Amino acid sequence: MNNNDPILHLSELLPKVIKLAYEAGDKIMKIRQQASYDVEKKQDDSPVTEADYASHNHIIKGLNDLPQDWPVLSEEDPDITFDMRQQWSTYWLIDPLDGTRDFIAGRETFSVNIALIHNHQPILGVIQLPVTGECFSAAYNFGARKQLLDQEPKAIQVAQLGSRPPVISVSGARKNDRLKNLLASIGHHELIYIGSSIKSCRVAEGEVDFYPCLGPTSEWDTAAAQCIVEQAGGYFTDVKGEKLRYNERPTLLNPWFMVYGDNSHDWYQHIPKED
Structure with a gap:
């Protein structure tokens, strides 16, 4: 290993990224408390708010201030060509406000997601929940942790199913046949x-057993969550059982995927065929 290997820097990076995520969450909450705020539509007709941009700008500045000179790919600045980004072996992948529709609707299920990708896999992940103050974090070979504001972080791990009925979490926006x-x-x-990546966090801490996603998502929606779930002892795979991989294709859309903690049950048998 050489000094440019990002795995050598994970222990020093993780607390800095956690702090950055909390700061971004504070900016989101200040805008949420305003009487009104700007909402726009992106090209794909999905909404974006001034809270998305405030979080994006703060995270970008914070990551750029770090001594490591790694590029950043954000949901709010995705127009980087595949020809350019396929040259990246290490980069930051962020969703400054995951769950924008929930944010607009006044619900609590939105988050700040920050991941570090190395060789197509997430090796650091932080998900901060602005409303509750929870923060889930993980790094390669460091395990997964959960903390609440200034409290000491505690190690988390997925649950074993045993003989009880499984707890399943899905998005309320994705009810279909x-x-x-x-x-x-x-x-x-x-x-x-x-809503949002919180489903995966609940799997990581053992509150949920299974989260199937049979609809469209993007790579910034899953990267931080995948790192946290895997470091908590769980699984984050496509419907064929392969780990999700990042920055390998021109598209940034994910395949269908599933998140679960206990591999003694064959969750794959329940997945319908894609259209």
Whole structure:
């Protein structure tokens, strides 16, 4: 290993990124408390608010201030060609406000997501929940942790299913026949609707057993969550059981994926065929 290997810097980077995520969350909350704020539509018709941009700008500045000179790919600045980014072996991948629709609707399920990608895999992940003050973090070979504001972080790990009915989390915005058929095939279960990357965080801390995603997402939606889940002992794969990989294709869209903690159950048998 040489000094340019990002794995050597994870222990010093993680607390800095956690601090940065909390600061970005504070900026989001200040805008949330305003009487009104700007909302625009992007080219794909998805909404973006001034809170997205405030968080984006703060995170970009903070990452650029770090001594490591790694590029940044953000949801709010995605217009970097594949020809350019395929040359990156290490880069930051961020979603400054994951769950913008929930933010606009006044719900609490939105987050700040920051990941460090190296050789197509997330090796550091931080997800901060501005409303609750929770922060989930992980780094390669460091395990996963959860902290609340200034409290000491505590190690987290996924739950084992045993003989109890599984707790399943899905997005309330993605109710469709595919999902209904999947849930029916599992049988008795407890269903929880949660927005944004928080679903994956609940798997990582053992509150949820299974999170299937059968709809469109982008790489910045999953990178930090994947690192946290894997370091908590869980699995974050496509429907064929392969780990999600990053920055390998011109598109930034993910395949369908599934997140789970206990691999003694064959979750893959419940996944319907893609159209």
